[in-house]
Every structure is written in C-alpha cells, then in structure tokens.
Amino acid sequence: MNKGLVSGLVLLILGLICGLLLAVVNHFTAPKILEEENKIKFAALAEFYNLDNYDLSEVEGSGAIGVIYVLKEKGTDNILSLVYTVSATGYSDSQDVVMLIAVNNDLSVEGYKVVAHKESSGFGADIVENDFKVTMITDLSEFDSVSDVTVTSNAIYECFNQVGLRAAVDFGGGL
Amino acid sequence: MDQKANFLKGLFKENPLFVALLGLCPSLAVTTSLENAIGMTMGVFFVLVLSNLIISLIMSNKFLSPLVKPVRIPVYIVVIATLVTIVEMVMNAFLIDLYLSLGVFIPLIVVNCIILGRAEAFASENKPIDSLIDGIGMAIGYGLAIMIISIFREFLGKGTITIWQSLQIDLVFIFDFLKIEPIAMFVQPVGAFLSFGLILAIITAIVNNVSQTNKKGA
Numbered sequence: 001m002n003k004g005l006v007s008g009l010v011l012l013i014l015g016l017i018c019g020l021l022l023a024v025v026n027h028f029t030a031p032k033i034l035e036e037e038n039k040i041k042f043a044a045l046a047e048f049y050n051l052d053n054y055d056l057s058e059v060e061g062s063g064a065i066g067v068i069y070v071l072k073e074k075g076t077d078n079i080l081s082l083v084y085t086v087s088a089t090g091y092s093d094s095q096d097v098v099m100l101i102a103v104n105n106d107l108s109v110e111g112y113k114v115v116a117h118k119e120s121s122g123f124g125a126d127i128v129e130n131d132f133k134v135t136m137i138t139d140l141s142e143f144d145s146v147s148d149v150t151v152t153s154n155a156i157y158e159c160f161n162q163v164g165l166r167a168a169v170d171f172g173g174g175l
Numbered sequence: 176m177d178q179k180a181n182f183l184k185g186l187f188k189e190n191p192l193f194v195a196l197l198g199l200c201p202s203l204a205v206t207t208s209l210e211n212a213i214g215m216t217m218g219v220f221f222v223l224v225l226s227n228l229i230i231s232l233i234m235s236n237k238f239l240s241p242l243v244k245p246v247r248i249p250v251y252i253v254v255i256a257t258l259v260t261i262v263e264m265v266m267n268a269f270l271i272d273l274y275l276s277l278g279v280f281i282p283l284i285v286v287n288c289i290i291l292g293r294a295e296a297f298a299s300e301n302k303p304i305d306s307l308i309d310g311i312g313m314a315i316g317y318g319l320a321i322m323i324i325s326i327f328r329e330f331l332g333k334g335t336i337t338i339w340q341s342l343q344i345d346l347v348f349i350f351d352f353l354k355i356e357p358i359a360m361f362v363q364p365v366g367a368f369l370s371f372g373l374i375l376a377i378i379t380a381i382v383n384n385v386s387q388t389n390k391k392g393a
Binding site: 003004006007008010011014015018021022025026028029030032033036040091092116117118119 | 239242243244245246249250253254256257260261264265267268269271275278279
C-alpha cells in the first residue's frame, strides 16, 4: 500500500483517539463549566437588582443575543427590567466577549458586566472594568472607547448596539 | 547521559527560558503575578511531560515509527493540541479565575517552541523513560524561570507577591520605608522585557564568574 496513504491513516486514527479522549474529558468538565458560568451570571444579576423583589424567568434570544433574563413585578406580567446576555467577537478567536447588560423599562441602562472573555492580558483584559458611559441603551453617542484597545472596545460597543437594536421592541411586547 | 544529568540539564545547563530563550512571548505576558506563573507552570508541566512520553512511545515503536516519521510534525501537533485542550477544559471547570487570568495564553501553549522543540529534538530520538525525565526537568526549569521573573515583576510593580488567590505576601511596607510608590511599569509589557533582560544579565554574570573561577582553579 502507498506509504503516504498509510501515514495519513495513522494520523487519522491518532486524531480519532484524541477526539475520543477530548469527548470524555468534555463529558466531565462541561457541566462544571456551565455551573461556573451561571454562578458568575447570577452573581452579576444580583449586582444590578435585588432578585428577591422580582419574578425571574429566562427567554432564549437569537443571533448575538443569548439568554434574556426577564424581571417582572411580583405576581404580575409587568416587565420591569431585562438583562441581556450578549456576545461579540473581540481579540480572541476562541472566546467571544460575553456581557450582561441590564436595561430598565424606560430603556435606561441599570448596569453592565463582562462575564466571559479571553482578551489578552494587560490592556485587553483591563478594559472590561472600564466605564463606557452608556446611560440609555438607544443612545450610544457618548460611548467611551479606550484608545489602543480598539478591537475589545469595538466588541463591547457591538454588544451595546445589539441590545439597543432590540430592547425597545422587547419592552413593547415583542418578547 | 545518566538520569540525574538528564533531569538537571533542564534546570540549569539547557534551561528553556534563560539559556535556550524559547517560548518567550507567553512567558513574558503571564508573569504579571506569581499565581499566573504557577498556573502556567502547571499547564506546561502537564503538556510537556505527557507529550514527551507519548511521542517517545510512538517514535520508539518499531512498527509505528516508520509510518509516523513522514507525518511526525502533524502527529506532534495533534498530541500537544489534545493535551493543551484538556488543560484548558480542566482549568475552565475547576480554576476559573486562573483560566480567565491566563486567557489566550493557555491555548497558545500548543505553539510553544519549548514543547515542540523537546518533542522533535529529544523525545523522538530517546527512550520513553529518558523523555519523561527530560520533560519533567525542562518543565520545572521553565517553571522556576517564569516564577523568578514574576516575583521580580510583581514585587517591583505592585509591592506584593500573590502565591495563590487570596494567599498574598504584602511587601508594600518596603516601598513605604523607601518613601516611593511601586513601579507600575514592571507589570506592563515594557517591564516584562526590562525584567527579563536584567535577570538574564545577572545570571550571565554569575555563570561567567563561576566559569572563570573554575578555570583559574584548574
């Protein structure tokens, strides 16, 4: 048999073994990773609102918008706030910048937090703590990007922009 | 070469960072705190030791060796990438703060010259047990080197030494005594190069001094 073909087959078999091994490791680590991500998200939600005062439910978003946390007035269908999980591509190819953006029903921004990212250490990572000066989700004219950290700034701007595009519709009954 | 010399060469004579100057980019990037350096060392140790062992097992097998030789570099990359992905998944699941802190430099271990270099230069031509010891020595040598750089940088840049999470040695009083602030530049990228250059100069001076003394003695 052709030697090159045999070598290719060896590489293919090695790849399959490695893939199987990774699947096994993923089986054990994936639930823990999800649990850690949820822990960070709920800790972040609690930074914006006292969750005891609301009826909390979750709705699956679309496109860049992931889970939307719906905070309703206790015992009613009146939506008081929406907390969007939104992502945009930053510096890292393997992990998007994932943000939680809390928007009140008057479209004011209650708060925001980067809950997952893999931006480079130093400036790229430090920027996630920055105050981007967004007070109304439909008005990003005052958005304060950070010079020299353009890619991460753009990703965060895109997160706000995506939420801004749909927040009014969601509060207007589109959810 | 006996096993002791095989182990020790990674620590001193062939230290991957201070002698071979390999894998500098991630090493300088993550050395902003000792905790980061310890985390990176754990990752590199796991990958380097196991990749050396696996590659040596494959290449020393009389049946597999001739089949793998033409595609050995892709084989090394598949093995190393698998091990790095395991490290990444485990860190993401169980050491989330460290995972976020090390960021993109965990997957970049795949292309770390030290690991691929040891696979090609040593593991592919030596017995599994020798390769295992070589991997352990090199990984510890690498770890010690980045820990030295990180202690130097974190102390001068922040006045602290973070061993693990909240376990931190606060040395700000030294700066208070000297009536100066910690020099934040040392935890910035420019500080990485300065620190590395300074430490390398000190080590080179010591090595030169020792070798001259030995020559005179002889």
